[in-house]
Amino acid sequence: MDRLTGPRKPIAAIGAGIWLTLRAARGMGQRLIAGDALAQRQLADGLPLHIWRPLRTLLPLAALAGMIAGIGAARLLTIYNAQIPVLGALAQILPRDIVPLLVGLFASGSVSVAIAARLGAMALNREIDALEALGRDPVAHALGPALVAVLLSTPIHMALAGVAAILGCALPLALIANVGWPLWAGFAFSHDAAQAMLTGMAKVLLYALIAFAVGSAVGARPVRSPADIGRRAITAFTAGLLGIFAAAALWTGLA
Amino acid sequence: MSALLAFDAVSLVLGGARLLDRIDLTVGPGERVGIVGDSGAGKGWLLKLAIGLAHPGSGSVRLMGQDLATTDADARRLLRARCGVAMQGGSLLGELSIEENMRLAIGTGGGRVARRIDRLLLEFGLEQAAATRADRLSIGEQRRAELARAFMRDPELLILDEPFEGAFARGEGLEAQVRRRIVPQGRALLLLTQDMVLAGRLCERLYRLERGRLLQQAAADTVPAATS
Numbered sequence: 001m002d003r004l005t006g007p008r009k010p011i012a013a014i015g016a017g018i019w020l021t022l023r024a025a026r027g028m029g030q031r032l033i034a035g036d037a038l039a040q041r042q043l044a045d046g047l048p049l050h051i052w053r054p055l056r057t058l059l060p061l062a063a064l065a066g067m068i069a070g071i072g073a074a075r076l077l078t079i080y081n082a083q084i085p086v087l088g089a090l091a092q093i094l095p096r097d098i099v100p101l102l103v104g105l106f107a108s109g110s111v112s113v114a115i116a117a118r119l120g121a122m123a124l125n126r127e128i129d130a131l132e133a134l135g136r137d138p139v140a141h142a143l144g145p146a147l148v149a150v151l152l153s154t155p156i157h158m159a160l161a162g163v164a165a166i167l168g169c170a171l172p173l174a175l176i177a178n179v180g181w182p183l184w185a186g187f188a189f190s191h192d193a194a195q196a197m198l199t200g201m202a203k204v205l206l207y208a209l210i211a212f213a214v215g216s217a218v219g220a221r222p223v224r225s226p227a228d229i230g231r232r233a234i235t236a237f238t239a240g241l242l243g244i245f246a247a248a249a250l251w252t253g254l255a
Numbered sequence: 256m257s258a259l260l261a262f263d264a265v266s267l268v269l270g271g272a273r274l275l276d277r278i279d280l281t282v283g284p285g286e287r288v289g290i291v292g293d294s295g296a297g298k299g300w301l302l303k304l305a306i307g308l309a310h311p312g313s314g315s316v317r318l319m320g321q322d323l324a325t326t327d328a329d330a331r332r333l334l335r336a337r338c339g340v341a342m343q344g345g346s347l348l349g350e351l352s353i354e355e356n357m358r359l360a361i362g363t364g365g366g367r368v369a370r371r372i373d374r375l376l377l378e379f380g381l382e383q384a385a386a387t388r389a390d391r392l393s394i395g396e397q398r399r400a401e402l403a404r405a406f407m408r409d410p411e412l413l414i415l416d417e418p419f420e421g422a423f424a425r426g427e428g429l430e431a432q433v434r435r436r437i438v439p440q441g442r443a444l445l446l447l448t449q450d451m452v453l454a455g456r457l458c459e460r461l462y463r464l465e466r467g468r469l470l471q472q473a474a475a476d477t478v479p480a481a482t483s
Contacts (some may be wrong), residue, residue, distance in 0.1 A: 135336025
């Protein structure tokens with residue numbers, strides 16, 4: 001892949017990312033079906049790393065994003081006093097567009113970087129060669145548990161970040177536009193908002209898969225020194241951002 | 256009987272330098288072959304070529320009778336799983352415990368696998384370290400764990416690259432342990448080392464790797480009575 005130039009390079013990288021993701025899914029499935037105790041232990045280790053630890057940062061971020069959106073909406077309400085369209089639009093835009101993009105950004109910063117760095121470190125420590133020498137599929141071993149943990153984290157991150165954003169939004173709405181919690185909650189937890197939340201979850205799933213595929217493709221490139229690991233992590237982050245924003249733009253454009 | 260490992264006119268060029276030049280080598284069942292070479296002579300690449308982790312520029316490598324160039328990745332892994340490999344510098348997975356590293360070599364299994372792991376750890380003096388993460392062990396302990404792991408699957412062929420490097424304090428005992436697990440059980444061995452004396456003690460057939468070519472050395476003494 002390193003020898004390719006021009007448009008063939010990103011195409012090869014996308015292909016590699018998709019191939020690695022599918023192979024990780026298949027390999028992890030086989031390991032779990034076979035009752036591989038090591039796979040279960042790796043998954044148990046991966047869950048806190050990919051699910052619970054990011055929440056410490058993600059939830060305040062979502063609350064702050066909700067607060068910013070809430071301030072904008074509250075200022076609009078003080079001018080136009082059009083509560084139904086403004087609050088209705090806010091209750092849908094938050095879980096459908098703003099929170100998924102935030103979680104996607106976070107996924108790019110954590111998942112793709114973590115995976116690219118882990119693969120680089122494993123290659124440098126000859127752990128990839130060791131797995132191959134033992135007759136093990138390194139993709140299933142190194143990426144499988146992380147993929148399952150990332151997929152499990154998606155709905156949890158989206159749901160909790162969505163709630164945090166709604167709560168963050170409530171404060172400026174109450175302080176600036178005098179919109180009480182019962183009124184805002186009526187919009188935020190409506191049927192339409194729930195549908196928007198489901199759309200948001202689908203988006204976050206796609207973004208997480210993009211982050212995972214980018215991290216895998218970048219991390220699988222040859223590493224010659226520890227400094228390469230840092231460079232790969234930066235590449236994974238920026239390429240992940242690009243991929244997630246491109247997918248978001250495409251989704252919004254086609255929806 | 257067909258050779259377990261066969262190099263046929265294998266050449267490897269890296270960075271414009273010819274590292275290996277038309278290497279011919281066969282290791283049959285029960286044979287113990289030593290390749291002695293200086294640092295950077297290409298012994299590590301011989302190991303990688305032997306188990307299909309690298310591909311030769313020309314020539315062919317057959318492992319367990321299968322041409323590695325024509326087998327797919329999954330088939331190559333199955334072939335490798337029939338070998339016991341110890342790489343120079345160690346190749347344990349640092350974040351796994353020693354027991355998990357051992358289990359990695361054999362996959363799933365219940366009590367029988369656990370007993371086998373316990374026995375091997377005991378033989379290699381690692382019974383206290385079973386639950387310790389590999390990256391928290393000393394170099395010597397890591398080396399012993401890697402050698403113990405190489406025997407997990409009852410391999411037909413052992414490929415050991417500097418197997419006792421770093422295990423100086425217990426080197427002799429470790430060598431005797433490895434010998435006991437290879438010679439009486441009729442396992443084949445490809446030993447890659449800089450130590451001609453060690454290779455002479457463990458192997459029946461010796462080669463020197465020099466400027467990319469294998470030069471056969473005088474026949475080593477057969478393994479002494481300590482092995483019986």
